[in-house]
Amino acid sequence: MPERLTHKLWFGIGPGVAVADAPEVVRSVEYADRAGLDFFALSDHPYYGDRLEAYSTLALLLGRTRNITGVTTVTNLPTRPVPLLARTLSTLSALTGGRIVLGLGAGGYWDDIVRFGATRLDPAAAVRALEEAIGLVRALSGGGGAPVTLDGEFTRIAALDPAPGPAPLIWTGSVGPRSLAVTGRSADGWIPGNAADWHSDRYRSSRPLIDEAARAAGRDPADIATVFNLPARITDSAAVAPRDRSGRWLGGSVAQWITELTGAVLEHGASGFVYFASGDPSGQIGLGRWAEEIVPAVREAVAKG
Template sequence: MTLQTRPLFGFAADVPFGQGAAAEAVVQAAEAAGFDLFSITDHPYGAQSFEPYAAVPYLLGRTSRISGYVGVTNLPLRPAPMLARTVASIASLSGGRFALGLGSGGYWEHITRMGVPHLTPRQAVDAFDEAIDVVRRLTGGPGRPVDFEGEHYRADHLAPSAVPTPPIWTGSGGPRALAITGRKADGWIPPGGADWTTQVYREGRARIDAAAGEAGRDPAEIITVVNLGTPILTAADVAQTRGPDGRFVGGSARQWVEELTGAVSAHGIAGFNAAVLDENGSINLDTIARFGAEVIAPVRDTLGR
């Protein structure tokens, strides 16, 4: 099962709506190139985006090894008990090739256009907290029926699905959500494209680790998967591989290998999610193949040694 490999390599498979054949082709190409994961964002209020809980299972059905996740699930649009049934079904049908990316909700000006009541930031995080409990209790069965009475979700005598709970990765950013991640989640996707060089990562990871320790958990059990942005692969080394905010922005394949190897060995990063785009902003099959051969394989070889 690819979610057990380290480091994990993923990519954003957000192909424009109507280009289903292209979506299938890029995910199959990524699987062949050695990627472990693909992700699709959850913004269904946009008519030009695939609905991810339809697209991810379809693409898993057209592949055999690569895993998928929704990055991250727009929780206010997906009631937790139904979400639990959905992710159990995807995990079962795909042979476990699925992780639950989960967020408390952003872009409320758009979310409410779909008939969902507006929640305050505190209410949204409270619902996020409850949702993790609901998903865990309604998966991992068989077991006794679940009765859950929360402020935001309710389950009345529902039997848990006889499927292991998928890994739960959060896109949390605020102090309360980070603490919940430390107590209850399996992984963290730092928000806003923050990587291992940023204050967002350092402070967020410290909050997660502290909350995990207080809950009696080993912080190392909670992995970090970072979003890389566009993987700019240059023909030769470049002098500047970091942007104004200090984040890694690309370079030659050798520089990519050095950066990602260091991220794993020195900072404990467990996975990378790249936007595999060409200079025109399109997903490019050649770039996918090259990234696999020139970055993924050498990183794994180096870490293997």
Template sequence: MTVKFGYGSPDHVRDVDAILRLAEQADRDGLDHVSLSDHPYVADLLDGYAAVGFLLGRTERLSAFVNVTNLPLRPAPVLARTASALSALSGGRFILGIGAGGAMDRITTMGVPAQRPAEQVEAFEEAMQLVRALSAGGDPAPTKHYPIGALKAAAVPAPLIWTGSNGPKSLAATGRQADGWIPGRAADWLSDRYRWSRPIIDEAALAVGRKPSDVATIYNFPGAITATPVRRTRDDEGRWIGGSPAQWIEELTDAVLNHGAAGFTLFPRGSDPYDVQVARWSQEIVPAVRAGINRESPALL
């Protein structure tokens, strides 16, 4: 397991200059990934896949993914071909972030039929299987929700698959199929949501002959990076709210070494400018956390 550090990009059409500037800076600073959202029913948000493709073309080392793909709006066979193209064009820097699809009332405004939750979870697991089957070494076959015809696998390795899953059935699908899990609602390693969710993933992985460690946990991690220390880094409900670089370094190093965290995607909060906080993240916090991990557990880097 290699610990990954990235950031969540702005994604409004008015933010294009900042989006490009941040990605190029993150690439120079050695961050691992950038993510964008997937809400095509919102008129003023950039399309996640168009933006990811553009950012991969503007960078050299940075991976990119949609956090997470709105599956009902992106049918799995087409999604698999998109993944193959982005992987090939970027030299393997594309990550497939995928979810079953939330906000069905908004999804249906795009002209797709509504799905029941059980159908969404079935399609979610089938989609992960189909993406791999349509990648190098795969053997694509029809499924219940994707009755494909005679398709051949692309000669491109399958991307890493990171899921955003919340309910027990989708968590179990993650355990059986995925390479990484992004806990919902920005839950972290101290949350009740993590404590009851992660065992479901682990048990499902073991049931199909996988190791729990085959599914990394990558946290969407919002918080303010302040210039000076704060009195409290967590709120009354125990959620991380941020602090100085030194406070972040202590928190994240502990999360990796003592709680098995495998990655973090920063979503800056607070009054300081977004780009200032991303710079503190990439230039101060991430190198120090990596150094701390390397001293204690070099295999994680």
């Protein structure tokens, strides 16, 4: 069994973020918590008025659940002051017993980000801002240390006390070589963008850059999880073509899902998966199949190796 499998496997859902679907979002996450799933994931696009704001939604959903972890995949860093983001995370962690993961991105929809009032950064600056933010969030956690002062390129603070709780796990949505290197040096996990999966060129070309940067920083690459978004369907019968021409996973029967995800973990180093119930026409039926049939079977198959 690969060394990476000595670490936690994450199985989650993306319940959607449409304002119009708010009651269904709550029901889906409450169900996922009862069913024993590990986390729920919310996107963060505050410039769109028809979408739920990520962190207020996280707070409500974590308050309505008992065991499941919440993560924003990924936090839109340019629209959120880092010291306030750090305080938000430490508060949510304290209130929920640590059920929070920080998903963090450098920013991708820059025209929309600028419309929201943030300053446009060029790609290189955005990556530097990402790395600075990761360091500052960690510095403002853990307690017991000296007050934190930073005269950074993007954030300046003076003598802020660290929060008492530990820093959250940090997953990035890195895409380009420079941000992938930041993930390798500094992050705990990576969420490949644009629905990339374990057979995609994006994953195959990007993951080695993370591993190389991790080793250069004296880290074990196996400590950096890869969590895949799966906007795919769970069908009643076996799909004739479960992948498209590019090789991307489209979905299929429960048995096909179990085979695919078990192979993704054992053969390709996957550490987790997000099933987007909001994008599957089968709705609650698909969510039930995910939580009650697919996830337990994959966990069992992986445990057997």
